[in-house]
Amino acid sequence: MIKDRVRTEAYRAAIFQHSDFIKDKVVLDVGCGTGILSIFCAFAGARKVYAVDASEIAIQAREVVKTNGLSETVVVLVGRIEEVQIEEEVDVIISEWMGYMLLYESMLSSVIFARDRWLKPGGIILPSHATLYLAPITNVERYAESIDFWRDVYGIDMSAMLPLAKQCSFEEPCVESITAENVMSWPETLRPIRCYANTVDRLPSLSSCYRIFTGMAGPLHGFALWFDVKFSGATPSSSDTQSGTWLESSLSNGSHVNGMFQKVKHARIADEIILSTAPEEAPTHWQQTILYIYDPRDVKQDEQISGSITMSQSRENPRFLNIHLEYKCGGRCYVKETVMR
Numbered sequence: 126m127i128k129d130r131v132r133t134e135a136y137r138a139a140i141f142q143h144s145d146f147i148k149d150k151v152v153l154d155v156g157c158g159t160g161i162l163s164i165f166c167a168f169a170g171a172r173k174v175y176a177v178d179a180s181e182i183a184i185q186a187r188e189v190v191k192t193n194g195l196s197e198t199v200v201v202l203v204g205r206i207e208e209v210q211i212e213e214e215v216d217v218i219i220s221e222w223m224g225y226m227l228l229y230e231s232m233l234s235s236v237i238f239a240r241d242r243w244l245k246p247g248g249i250i251l252p253s254h255a256t257l258y259l260a261p262i263t264n265v266e267r268y269a270e271s272i273d274f275w276r277d278v279y280g281i282d283m284s285a286m287l288p289l290a291k292q293c294s295f296e297e298p299c300v301e302s303i304t305a306e307n308v309m310s311w312p313e314t315l316r317p318i319r320c321y322a323n324t325v326d327r328l329p330s331l332s333s334c335y336r337i338f339t340g341m342a343g344p345l346h347g348f349a350l351w352f353d354v355k356f357s358g359a360t361p362s363s364s365d366t367q368s369g370t371w372l373e374s375s376l377s378n379g380s381h382v383n384g385m386f387q388k389v390k391h392a393r394i395a396d397e398i399i400l401s402t403a404p405e406e407a408p409t410h411w412q413q414t415i416l417y418i419y420d421p422r423d424v425k426q427d428e429q430i431s432g433s434i435t436m437s438q439s440r441e442n443p444r445f446l447n448i449h450l451e452y453k454c455g456g457r458c459y460v461k462e463t464v465m466r
């Protein structure tokens with residue numbers, strides 16, 4: 126992760142952009158790992174940084190802090206954020222908590238815990254907002270290499286392998302990189318998360334409807350999920366702090382602009398730092414998460430694809446995420462059930 130320059134440089138830029146909020150203030154780094162974000166905060170002028178990690182990596186973080194002459198400023202604590210004792214409340218919480226498709230094995234609930242336990246009123250959280258997106262995709266090459274391959278193997282018809290190949294290749298969500306060319310429509314916003322507002326009991330479940338209009342014709346091979354996070358240290362607005370006011374996705378055809386498909390681009394508000402894992406952006410270690418369907422469906426340009434997606438914590442193992450995807454296209458309804466293990 127530390128080698129993921131897009132990720133690490135976005136955090137560094139956000140920290141220095143918020144140096145007015147950090148200088149002479151107290152920072153809490155939730156899940157500090159090697160301590161890199163804590164050290165950036167010390168460089169940005171923090172009076173004290175509490176760097177907390179549940180794993181033994183914190184012992185190395187303490188050494189890294191010492192080697193860089195920052196032991197007076199950065200205090201490394203080994204333990205779960207839910208259990209450690211910190212000497213004072215903090216002005217800033219920083220954390221890199223995002224998992225694949227945002228919610229898989231994410232640490233957001235620990236950040237929310239830290240906010241409620243240790244953040245002073247008016248304190249800031251970096252990143253402050255996260256958004257999960259969904260879009261239909263086409264991926265002819267991927268389908269050919271995983272499935273069509275079996276139709277002619279050294280001149281032998283192995284199509285008897287197709288059901289097994291489809292199951293092996295596409296049963297579970299795939300973390301892989303696609304490009305903007307694979308994306309068939311503007312993405313639907315599934316879940317905006319406001320770190321100032323969200324409550325732990327709603328995590329990591331999600332239930333959202335979507336309605337998308339394709340911008341191109343082609344075989345529909347599945348759906349991609351990705352996210353972005355925004356670093357907005359501005360004092361949260363009242364709508365940001367209304368506890369439990371989740372904004373579920375509403376039905377919209379906002380992606381359909383006069384029948385013209387425009388490549389997916391996220392608006393960048395001047396000087397607001399956004400770390401995006403979208404297919405058209407610089408790649409990150411999160412890549413995109415793809416829910417492939419077993420049999421491609423031909424869709425036309427401007428065709429409506431609608432449905433719903435539900436993600437919920439597995440009872441079998443709380444680390445697993447159950448995914449139930451419904452999609453309707455060409456007048457027929459389909460369901461994809463899968464588990465991210």
Ligand SMILES: C[S@@+](CC[C@H](N)C(=O)[O-])C[C@H]1O[C@@H](n2cnc3c(N)ncnc32)[C@H](O)[C@@H]1O
Nearest residue numbers: 156157158177178179180204205206221232235
């Ligand atoms: C994605 S890494 C981020 C590391 C570092 N902040 C960075 O940016 O390179 C997340 C870290 O959070 C730690 N972690 C996960 N859950 C935690 C918890 N409840 N309390 C403290 N640390 C936790 C993990 O051990 C891991 O080192």
